[in-house]
Structure formats: structure tokens, C-alpha cells
Amino acid sequence: MLDINFIRENAELVKEAARKKRVVVDIDALLGLDEKRRNLIKEVDAFRAQQNAASEKIPQMTDEEREQTIAAMRDLKEELSQKEDTLKDTEDSYMRLMLLVPNIPDLSVPDGDSDADNAEVRAQGEKPQFGFQPKDHSALMQNLNLVDFERGAKVSGFRGYFLKGDAVLLSAALWQLAFELLARKGFTLHSAPALVRGITLVGTGWLPQGKDEVYKVEDDLYLAGTAEVSMMGMFEDEIIDGSMLPIKVAAFSPCYRSEAGSYGKDTKGLYRVHEFMKVEQVVLCRADHEESVRWHEELTKNAEEMLQALGLPYRVVVNCGADLGLGQVKKYDIETWIPSQKKYGETHSSSYFHDFQTRRLNIRYRDADGKLKFAHSLNNTMIATPRILISLLENYQQEDGSVLVPEVLRKWMGKERITKHET
């Protein structure tokens, strides 16, 4: 959420931000409601001041005076409660619109209509040259008995899957590597809930506009698409000691995405699934743009280091306006090379929000000068399984259909090659 004072003073900038993000929101209507709301507040406050002044005197009054005053206050009360109702309605409409106002994208964010307009920033790693026809991950995994899609769908429905055998060990090894790298960098490890309250999703900017993409279960509970949600919710309504910043957390959780709107997309394989596991990086830092930028680059670099350690070719793209979330100021996607498709596929998403999320969640800290400020928030994927297995298995596949295990993972895998096992 943006500061209403900022919107009022920079209406054109906010409209341009909405345009760049391809978000439809009526800023003029919002400003109209804001003015109406503030006028009503003034009126209601004046009524209440009158009421409070009378209440203060009533105990000292003579019986006659008291009766008169109480009668007068009774009339005033009726008028007041009407105004209060109008104010409440106005504030509801105002808040509904406020929640749809996007954050301002950074100047370095390219204009564009879809992810096709994202711009490559850098590419790393050498793409493998195969002396044979490389298989895609589905074929590779089915041959090695690492996955069961048919029975996955039987049990879990469309996009359901079971991982098996070494694919499970490989996933666990990747989580281990992620934990190890992040712990070494001073991140506090968390296992985070995926089951979250609606208010937490509103606070992180996933709701209300994205409600089709989130699974809802009973009791106003939802299944979060990322641990960013619960890790941000963890600090909701808290005042953080400024000396504790930056707070760096690594959060492991299952993640759920309904993928509404992607019905026809990536229907085969493990690329787009409803349920997956992720180690996420989340940072809360001082409310300072330079600080946010510094951590954004840092979080991006952390994920790159992981991919470099795994020996996977990747590239970093800067996402265009239309491909930014409501609260994001800037985002880099990291895309990892998928040999069978001869293209890069998104495996990581690194973004910063300034105080967009913390304003909604009321996460503040006391600065050195004693002032309360909304912290800045950022997050990035460290590793998401099973999607990363696609690149990993395809890049490391051998002519005989086996797959080499990257050096760094061998200590957890206990083997250097994945070969076929029965059942």
C-alpha cells in the first residue's frame, strides 16, 4: 500500500505506475473518496468533541441542567451515528481502492506487455553440448523411474505428481545445499507455514486482486504460494528494534498455486505444478532506497551462487512493468537453461517492495533518531523443487540415459550417478 499523502501529491506518477504495470485502477475516484472521507472525519470529530465536552460536565450539573443536556445529546447522537455510517461506507470504498493501487516501479524497469518484454541483464555458465539427442526431463525421469505422473494425477488431480527414489534424494540435497549456503551468509533458517490467514495475503499484496491464483480452504485460511507470505506475516504489527536490521531469513515451505489462467500452459512434466517445495530468502531492512537496492542485488547474487555451485547455465532478466506484482518496485527473474527446449525457464524470482508490504502489515522499526518507520522488504527464491530438477537432470544427462550428480550434491546423495532402479 502506498501512503495516501504520497498518492495525493503525486497522482500523475501513480497513474503512470499503473499504466506501466498494466493495472486498471481509478486514481481520481480514490482521491475523491479520500477528500470525502477527510471531510466526514472532520465533521464526526467535531460532533464527538461536543459530546465529550458535555459528558465531562454532566456529573457536576444540577438535575435540571442534566436532563436538558442529556436530551440535547440524545438528538446529537442520532445525527452523529448517521454521519458515522456514511463515514464507514466511504472508508470501506476508499480502502477497497487503496488495496488496488500499485507500487511505483523503478525507472530502470523496462516498459512492456508481458514476460516476452523482459530484458536480459547477464548470462552465466556454459550450455552443455551433447553428442547425442538429449531427452526432455519427463522422458528422462520416467526412464529412470524418478516420477509417476499418471498416479500423481489419479491422487492429486491435474498437474499432480509423485517424485520417487533418487529424485527425492536430489530434492533433499538441493534443500540442504540451499540451507548451508544461506546459513553461512547469516540467514536464520525457518520452516514456515503454508496455511495462512487471508489478512496475511492481503498484507503481502497477493490479495485481493489475485484471489484466483490462491487456493482457499476452510475458515478464511489459504494455501500460500510462497513462504514470503508467512515470513512477512510473522512480523505483522511488530515494532522491530532498529539495531536488529537487516533481518535475513531463509524459509522452507510447501507452496501452492492454482495456476488459474495457465490452463493450457506447460501441461506436461514438472514445470508448472500446483504443489511444490521452496527455500525462500526474505529480508527486512532499513527504509532506504539504496539499502533496498543493495539487498536486492545481494539476494539475486545468492541464488546465482547456488546455480553456479550446481554448474547450471542461467541468465538474469529484469522484468518489464506488466510482469511486476502489484507491490514490486523491481524484479529480476533468474532463468535456468533447459536443453530440451533450447531456452531458459524461470526458476527464481527476486524482488523488492520498499514499504509497500510493511505498510499493509504494519511492520515498523525505531530508527536511530527514535522515529518509527516502515521497514523495507525483499525476497528471492533460493531453490524451488521440483522445477529446478528439470534443468538439473537435463543438463547432467548422459548418453546412456543416466544422470551425473553435481559435485556439490554428492555428499548428500551418496552417489555420483543416477541410474535406473526398479519400482
Added chain:
RNA sequence: GGAGGAGUGGCCGAGUGGUUGAAGGCGCGGCUCUCGAAAAGCCGUAUACGGGAAACCGUAUCGUGAGUUCGAAUCUCACCUCCUCCGCCA
């Protein structure tokens, strides 16, 4: 799931309808005293919104929401959270 108990400021804790944003204490900040410190004393210490150049003024906030009342931390209802005991359970 059943039966009890409790939610007040950074913390502890008083307060059962009328100048209570809230006693007292702790903590924190400033000052006095001191060569310095400790101790002691004095003063000050919430947040949000609205108005104002500012001083400051107004409003709201005692788990959350709704209600009763001229007036609610205090009364009523619903919900949430925590604690104790019983049951169940990975």
C-alpha cells in the same frame, strides 16, 4: 472435542459506568548532586488519523468486532488468543 481461568502502555500491575490516555512500579531519556560513577531527588517518556507554519488543538485506541447508554477499560453478545485440567492425536 469437554470443563475452568485470563487478555490494560516497552514490561509488571491497579482500576466494575462520569475530567482515566489510563494510579503505582520497572525500564528508558534529561537534569540536580559528584572529580567521576553509584545511590538519591526532580522532570519527561504511546500510537494513528485530522487540522495548523509552529506552539498546539481535536478525535480514536485498555485482545477483536458488534451492542446498551447522554457517557464504556468498566455492562451485554459474538469471535480470537493464551494458561490449567480431561479426552484424542502425527
